[in-house]
Each structure stands twice: as C-alpha cells, then as structure tokens.
Amino acid sequence: MNSEIAVSVTNVFKKFNNSLVLKGITFDVFKEDVFGLIGPNGAGKTTTLRIIAGIIKRYEGEVRVFSYKPEKAKELGLISYMPEDAFPYERLTGLENLNLFAEIYARGDKKLAEEYVEIGIKIADLGKKIYEKTSTYSRGMKRRLIIARTLMTKPKLVILDEPTSALDVESAVRIRNVISDMAKKLGSTIILSSHNMLEVEYMCNRVAMINDGKIIQIGTPTEITEKLGVRNLEEAFLKVVSRDQSVPS
Numbered sequence: 001m002n003s004e005i006a007v008s009v010t011n012v013f014k015k016f017n018n019s020l021v022l023k024g025i026t027f028d029v030f031k032e033d034v035f036g037l038i039g040p041n042g043a044g045k046t047t048t049l050r051i052i053a054g055i056i057k058r059y060e061g062e063v064r065v066f067s068y069k070p071e072k073a074k075e076l077g078l079i080s081y082m083p084e085d086a087f088p089y090e091r092l093t094g095l096e097n098l099n100l101f102a103e104i105y106a107r108g109d110k111k112l113a114e115e116y117v118e119i120g121i122k123i124a125d126l127g128k129k130i131y132e133k134t135s136t137y138s139r140g141m142k143r144r145l146i147i148a149r150t151l152m153t154k155p156k157l158v159i160l161d162e163p164t165s166a167l168d169v170e171s172a173v174r175i176r177n178v179i180s181d182m183a184k185k186l187g188s189t190i191i192l193s194s195h196n197m198l199e200v201e202y203m204c205n206r207v208a209m210i211n212d213g214k215i216i217q218i219g220t221p222t223e224i225t226e227k228l229g230v231r232n233l234e235e236a237f238l239k240v241v242s243r244d245q246s247v248p249s
C-alpha cells in the first residue's frame with residue numbers, strides 16, 4: 001500500500017451561522033487510497049469534502065492536497081469533485097455531455113479530449129444509450145454518466161459525495177465496481193462519502209467515521225472491526241457512538 005500522503009486535514013473547524021459543524025477534524029489520505037468518509041446525516045461529510053475540494057474557503061485549521069492549498073490544487077486541475085446532486089445536461093446526449101467536459105478539460109488539445117471521451121464511454125458503459133438524450137436515462141444511468149465524466153480526465157484526486165445514494169441495488173453495485181476498478185486503473189486517489197457503511201467496507205481500503213463534526217474512528221475496515229471486536233463497520237459505528245454518549249463530557 002502507498003504511504004505517501006495525498007490529502008492532509010489537520011484540526012479543521014467550520015462554523016455556519018455560529019453553529020460549529022466541524023469540531024477539529026484531522027485525518028490523512030494516502031496516494032491511491034479509496035478512502036471512505038462515513039457517518040449519519042448531518043455529521044459533516046459534505047462540508048469536509050467541500051473544504052478539500054477548495055469550494056469552502058473559510059475555515060480554521062490546515063488542509064493540503066498534494067502539498068497545495070485546496071484552492072491552488074483545484075486551479076491546477078488536480079481535483080475532480082462530484083457533488084451529491086450533480087446531473088448531466090438533459091438536452092444533450094450522454095456522448096455530447098462527455099464531449100463537452102472533455103473539451104473544457106483538454107483545453108484545446110483535441111487528441112487529449114478524444115482520449116478522455118474514450119475513457120468516459122468505457123466507464124459509463126451505457127451501450128447505445130450513450131447516443132440518446134440523458135432526459136431518457138434512469139437515475140442509475142445518469143449517475144454512471146456523471147461518474148464517468150468525473151473520472152475520465154484521470155484527475156489525481158477524485159471526490160465523490162454519496163456516489164450511490166438513492167440508487168437501486170444493481171445500479172449501486174455497478175457504480176461500486178466502477179469506482180474500485182478505476183481507482184486501480186487510473187492511479188487516482190479517491191475520497192467518497194456515504195452513510196452506507198457496509199458498501200464503504202466493500203469499496204474502500206481506508207475509512208474515517210465521522211459523527212457530529214468529529215472523527216471517531218479511522219483505519220482499514222479490518223483494523224476498526226478487530227479493534228472493537230465487532231463484525232462490520234455498522235456495528236463498529238453503533239458501538240463507538242453509544243460508548244461516547246454514555247461518557248459525560
């Protein structure tokens with residue numbers, strides 16, 4: 001496993017309207033990790049991802065992405081971020097969506113744009129549907145196209161906010177496989193968020209559990225489950241949360 005640090009998050013605090021939503025978050029992500037940030041609704045996953053992606057710029061603490069500040073890493077094109085509510089352009093076909101983004105990211109290099117699209121078509125794996133307007137796509141197909149669009153430019157850091165939320169089992173499994181597969185093939189570092197702990201256990205080599213703006217466990221899924229003497233990450237989460245709540249602060 002690679003032990004070079006891709007992303008470091010050190011003692012990060014974030015307030016929204018005087019309400020503290022991140023309460024001193026610290027973790028490292030290693031190069032080529034598929035790193036899962038897991039926790040319940042409102043725990044602070046999206047806020048953390050948006051800070052790493054260079055979208056939220058005001059916070060306390062230090063974040064580095066390949067040694068750069070997130071804004072700089074974003075400017076250098078090192079980060080590709082997929083928000084939870086990302087959708088393709090519905091008036092365009094799947095292929096036109098991929099072409100559009102490939103042209104933007106290739107900055108005039110036609111050959112590179114073609115290469116991106118070729119990779120995108122493979123990742124999306126939509127068959128003939130790729131030639132149809134995305135307004136005719138199911139939710140799972142749209143998600144596959146968006147993930148293809150996010151990964152096809154071979155970014156050094158891919159950030160996926162809830163990549164499989166609201167998908168049926170079959171679509172979720174396909175997307176999980178694409179993510180695990182592409183991480184290996186493209187050599188990208190991937191950070192994803194999810195509240196589905198079992199899926200994260202399957203997909204990620206390292207995870208951080210976040211609850212109420214704090215990291216409560218970090219490690220490989222096996223390290224965490226063995227340390228806590230439980231069968232899976234769901235049980236681990238419940239055990240840590242109930243233990244924390246039973247200790248007066």
Ligand SMILES: Nc1ncnc2c1ncn2[C@@H]1O[C@H](COP(=O)(O)OP(=O)(O)OP(=O)(O)O)[C@@H](O)[C@H]1O
Binds near residue numbers: 046
């Ligand atoms: N722009 C904002 N303004 C005010 N409060 C915000 C803003 N963004 C997030 N919050 C609050 O910060 C907290 C953490 O939200 P965040 O979206 O990071 O959680 P999450 O773990 O991603 O949740 P979910 O799983 O529901 O997407 C929540 O209480 C949320 O209401």
